[in-house]
Amino acid sequence: MESKNNWKAWLYLAPVLILLAVFTFYPIISTIYVSFLKNYSYTTGTHKGFTFDNYVAVLTPYSSLGGAMFNRVMKTALPNTLLITIITVPLSIIFSLLIALGLNSIKILKKFFQTVFFMPYVTNAIAIGMVFSVIFSTDYGVFNNIIGAQNLAWIFKTPQSEAVSYWRALFAICFYIIWHSLPYKILIFLGGLQNIDAQYYDAAKIDGAPKWKTALKITVPLLSPQILYMMITSFIGAFKEYNSVIGLFGKSGGNFDINTGPKSMETMVFFIYDQVAKNNVQYASAASVFLLIIILLFTLLQSKVAKKRVHY
Amino acid sequence: MKAKKVHYKYAADTSDYVLALSGSEASTQTKERLSKAGHIISLVITYLLLALAGIIIIFPFYWMIITSLKTGAEIKQLQQTFFPKIVRWENYTDAFTRLDFVTLLRNTLIVGIISTLGTVITTILAAYAFARLNFKGRDLVFTFLLASMMIPGEMMVITNYISVSRLGWTNTSNTIGNFAAMIVPFWVSIFYIYLLRQNFKQIPNELYLAAKVDGKSDWEFLWKVMVPLAMPTLTTIFILKLMGAWNSYVWPNLIASGNKKVYLITNGLRETFSTAENPDDYGAQMAATVVVTVPLLLLFIFFRKYIMRGVGRAGIKG
Numbered sequence: 001m002e003s004k005n006n007w008k009a010w011l012y013l014a015p016v017l018i019l020l021a022v023f024t025f026y027p028i029i030s031t032i033y034v035s036f037l038k039n040y041s042y043t044t045g046t047h048k049g050f051t052f053d054n055y056v057a058v059l060t061p062y063s064s065l066g067g068a069m070f071n072r073v074m075k076t077a078l079p080n081t082l083l084i085t086i087i088t089v090p091l092s093i094i095f096s097l098l099i100a101l102g103l104n105s106i107k108i109l110k111k112f113f114q115t116v117f118f119m120p121y122v123t124n125a126i127a128i129g130m131v132f133s134v135i136f137s138t139d140y141g142v143f144n145n146i147i148g149a150q151n152l153a154w155i156f157k158t159p160q161s162e163a164v165s166y167w168r169a170l171f172a173i174c175f176y177i178i179w180h181s182l183p184y185k186i187l188i189f190l191g192g193l194q195n196i197d198a199q200y201y202d203a204a205k206i207d208g209a210p211k212w213k214t215a216l217k218i219t220v221p222l223l224s225p226q227i228l229y230m231m232i233t234s235f236i237g238a239f240k241e242y243n244s245v246i247g248l249f250g251k252s253g254g255n256f257d258i259n260t261g262p263k264s265m266e267t268m269v270f271f272i273y274d275q276v277a278k279n280n281v282q283y284a285s286a287a288s289v290f291l292l293i294i295i296l297l298f299t300l301l302q303s304k305v306a307k308k309r310v311h312y
Numbered sequence: 313m314k315a316k317k318v319h320y321k322y323a324a325d326t327s328d329y330v331l332a333l334s335g336s337e338a339s340t341q342t343k344e345r346l347s348k349a350g351h352i353i354s355l356v357i358t359y360l361l362l363a364l365a366g367i368i369i370i371f372p373f374y375w376m377i378i379t380s381l382k383t384g385a386e387i388k389q390l391q392q393t394f395f396p397k398i399v400r401w402e403n404y405t406d407a408f409t410r411l412d413f414v415t416l417l418r419n420t421l422i423v424g425i426i427s428t429l430g431t432v433i434t435t436i437l438a439a440y441a442f443a444r445l446n447f448k449g450r451d452l453v454f455t456f457l458l459a460s461m462m463i464p465g466e467m468m469v470i471t472n473y474i475s476v477s478r479l480g481w482t483n484t485s486n487t488i489g490n491f492a493a494m495i496v497p498f499w500v501s502i503f504y505i506y507l508l509r510q511n512f513k514q515i516p517n518e519l520y521l522a523a524k525v526d527g528k529s530d531w532e533f534l535w536k537v538m539v540p541l542a543m544p545t546l547t548t549i550f551i552l553k554l555m556g557a558w559n560s561y562v563w564p565n566l567i568a569s570g571n572k573k574v575y576l577i578t579n580g581l582r583e584t585f586s587t588a589e590n591p592d593d594y595g596a597q598m599a600a601t602v603v604v605t606v607p608l609l610l611l612f613i614f615f616r617k618y619i620m621r622g623v624g625r626a627g628i629k630g
Contacts, residue, residue, distance in 0.1 A: 008530065009447035016438040019500040020457070027471030028463060034470070042474045099365055102358045109359075116366045118620060119373065122612040124559050126578045127601040130585065131376045134598060140591050142375060142392045150390075179369065187624045211354060240464055243561055250586060272466050273562060276473055277569065288466045295464060 035285035042281045054286035069283055076262040077271040077287075083170060084177065084267065085238035092178045093230055096185035097223075101215055103186070104193040114190070121183035129247015132176045136248075155248060157255070166261025169254055173265055177244050181237070185230055192226035193219065228306045235298050239291065242269040376605070380404070380598035387591045403595035404603070411600050415573070416580040423494045423564075423576060424557030430499035431553055432546060438505045440534050443512035444520065454509075457502045472497055473566055484571040491574060493567045504549045507625055511545040512538055548622035551615050555608060577604055 010017075034040055038051040053063065059074060061067035103113055120128070136143050136154040138161045144152050151161040154172045196219065204214045220227070245253055245265050253264040266274075268291050275284035379387065380403050382396045441447070442454050476482055476497070481489035515538060523533040539546070561578040568574045575583065581604055585597045612619060 006447045009441045009445040009450070012437045012441035012445065013453070015434040016500050016505065019434065019497075020460075020502075022475070023472055023497040023500070024460060024463075024468055027468040027475075030471040030474075031467050042477070045478075095365075099362065102362045102365075105358055106355070106362070113362055113366060115616065117369055119609070119612070120369060121623065122555065122608045122619065124578055124581075124601075124604050124608065126559075126561055126582050127604040128372060128376075130581075130597060130601050131372045134379060134594050135372065135375055137591070137594075140388055140390075140392065145392045179372070182369070184623060187620060191624050236462075236464070240466065246561065246582065251582070269466055272470070273566070276470055277566060281470055281474065284470050288464070288470060292464060292467055296462075299462065 031285045032289055034282060035289045037282060040282045042279065054282045055290070058283055058286045058290065072266065072271055073268070073287060073290075076264060077266050077268045079262055080170075080265055081239055081241065081268045084174060084241055085235060087170075087174045088177045088181065089231065089234045089238050091174075092181045092185060092234065093227065095178065096182050096230075097189055097220075097227070099182070100186050100189035100193060101219065103190060117186050118183045120180050121187075123180070125180065125243035126247040128180065129176065129244055132172065132179075133248050136172045155254065163257035164254065166256045169249075169256055169265055170261075173244060173248055176248055177238070177241065180244065181234065185234070188226055188230060189223065192223045196222050224306075228302070232299055232302050235302070236295055239295055239298075240269050241267050242273065245270055373605075376598050376601055379594055380602050382595055384592040384595060387594050400595060403599040406596040407599035407603060410596065411580055411584050411603070412572075413603065416575055416577045419491075419574055420558060420577045422491060424554045426491075427495045427498045427557060428550055428553040430495065431501055431504065432549060434500050435504045435508050435549065436534070436539060436546075439508035439512050440530075440538065442505065443509045444534075444538075445530070458506065461502050469563065469566070476567070482567055487571065487573055490567055490571055494564050494574070494576070497563075501549075501553070504553070507549065507622065508542060508545055510625075511542045515541055544618065545622075547615070548618040551611060551618055552622050555611065555619075558608060 034042075035054055036050050036052070037047040038049050038053060040047040057063040057065050057069045059070065061070040063069065099117060103110060103117070106113075133155050135141060138144070138153045138156060138158045139151055141154070143154065144150060151158070152168070153161040153164040154168045155164065157163050200218050200222065201214065204218055209217070245267055248254075249265050253266040253270055256263055256265075268287060272284045272287050272291070275281070275287070378394070378396055381399045381401070382393075382403075383398050383400045386393060386397055442450060473482070476489075476493040479489070479493075480486055481493035483489060519537055520533060523537060528536070558577060560576065561582070564574075564576045564579050565582075568576070568579060572583075581600055585593065585600060
């Protein structure tokens with residue numbers, strides 16, 4: 001009976017395990033393997049032995065490519081990705097936490113506001129990216145109108161305008177990413193807030209603690225598991241930013257004034273997909289292994305910090 | 313019930329008593345009035361800030377809709393108007409002629425529905441095994457699957473692209489292969505297995521034993537009892553997965569590049585319209601984005617509860 005149940009269970013799991021083996025586990029190993037191959041051709045599967053050249057090309061200027069890949073990864077994609085991450089993760093967490101606290105303290109119109117704040121979640125990243133690029137458009141953009149500027153280039157240069165400054169483009173994309181990432185975080189924080197025992201607040205009230213102090217000393221510490229979860233997942237998400245770039249700047253990734261910063265908003269994942277499309281699978285693999293290592297390091301670091309700070 | 317109420321009243325009375333002790337009578341009154349005023353002020357500020365944030369959230373939707381109804385001349389005014397003076401519905405006919413909407417919708421629905429059905433089936437089977445069946449290594453395998461969710465999908469895209477192209481699924485002439493490449497790799501989702509397993513676990517064991525007594529097999533019990541009971545979670549999975557297909561861009565873009573016949577809606581949208589400055593084009597462009605956005609919002613309106621429940625579940629650690 002026992003053994004019969006055993007093979008039956010594996011039969012139930014078979015479809016999932018086979019699909020995962022083919023499309024998840026094998027690819028992870030294979031990508032790491034390909035990243036160390038010399039002159040790999042993905043159509044025939046042939047290569048000329050093992051090498052570190054792919055990593056040298058992607059991470060250093062000292063390769064036969066004359067630093068072309070280095071310029072794209074280390075001088076453009078990595079700085080872009082890091083800046084987007086460092087800006088959007090803390091800001092989106094702070095904003096969503098404030099909104100969730102606000103929503104939690106009201107009764108009238110609560111459902112209405114909740115629905116409004118969730119709307120960006122149910123959108124197509126490319127479509128809304130195109131909307132933002134119209135809002136931020138140079139000559140006739142409503143954003144320029146609102147801030148009282150004329151022909152200020154945020155996304156694209158026009159004949160009347162100066163070249164796009166990198167920092168303006170960075171502002172535009174971070175604005176969009178934060179806008180798009182709020183709903184999920186608000187929903188998670190609100191769920192956490194509703195689980196906090198009302199006793200704590202009663203105790204604070206009796207002690208006569210002001211509202212902001214209650215929020216800072218009671219709510220935030222009790223919400224720390226959700227905050228940690230949000231930090232880890234948003235770090236990973238921000239490192240993989242791609243659709244927002246395509247939506248806002250188009251398939252080229254933008255074209256900025258090189259005196260102000262990187263020349264486009266190309267991110268790490270943008271680079272990886274671009275290399276796959278150009279059949280440079282070996283560089284894509286090396287870059288994605290590099291990305292994986294960065295993500296794992298960040299995740300590890302955060303859980304280390306969390307052990308000291310998070311209250312369970 | 314009654315006793316509880318009395319107890320509560322008593323507690324409230326004591327707290328007033330404590331307050332009265334701590335200061336003189338007059339200052340207690342002012343204190344109370346002040347705290348009441350403070351409460352109202354903070355409530356007003358909360359509503360104002362929420363309204364402001366709400367406006368920022370809504371604004372892109374609003375701007376998308378009104379721009380989709382504006383004429384080129386109005387879009388090119390130096391001072392932007394917040395409501396179209398002349399409503400130009402032709403932007404929508406323009407969008408429909410340029411965007412091959414029927415083909416794109418058909419392709420997206422084919423990919424969305426077949427990949428969703430496949431996922432639901434594999435998810436039900438795996439969740440059942442993890443929730444109900446006893447076998448060696450169950451917890452180990454489950455933990456292993458959860459851990460693998462950490463690895464970025466980009467790692468897999470590269471090799472998967474090689475795999476499907478070796479199968480000939482990326483040939484531009486192989487339309488069925490192109491569809492298969494967009495569907496088969498997505499027939500499994502660890503997160504949904506996790507979601508459904510939680511749900512299956514809540515179904516009481518007595519039902520299982522009763523079914524056993526009735527002579528039902530595991531298989532029958534799964535489809536006749538478990539699946540109907542888990543319908544809300546399955547609906548959530550179905551809708552979230554369908555939304556995923558509607559929004560997918562990267563993988564279809566790699567697979568379908570060169571074969572316009574198999575473009576999905578997002579690829580068609582991005583290919584048809586350029587982001588570069590061309591204000592005359594904005595009307596039609598925004599009309600197209602409205603067409604792509606509205607089905608999602610409709611899904612949201614009708615299945616709000618299912619969507620928010622499924623998305624919110626991710627944050628609650630079990």
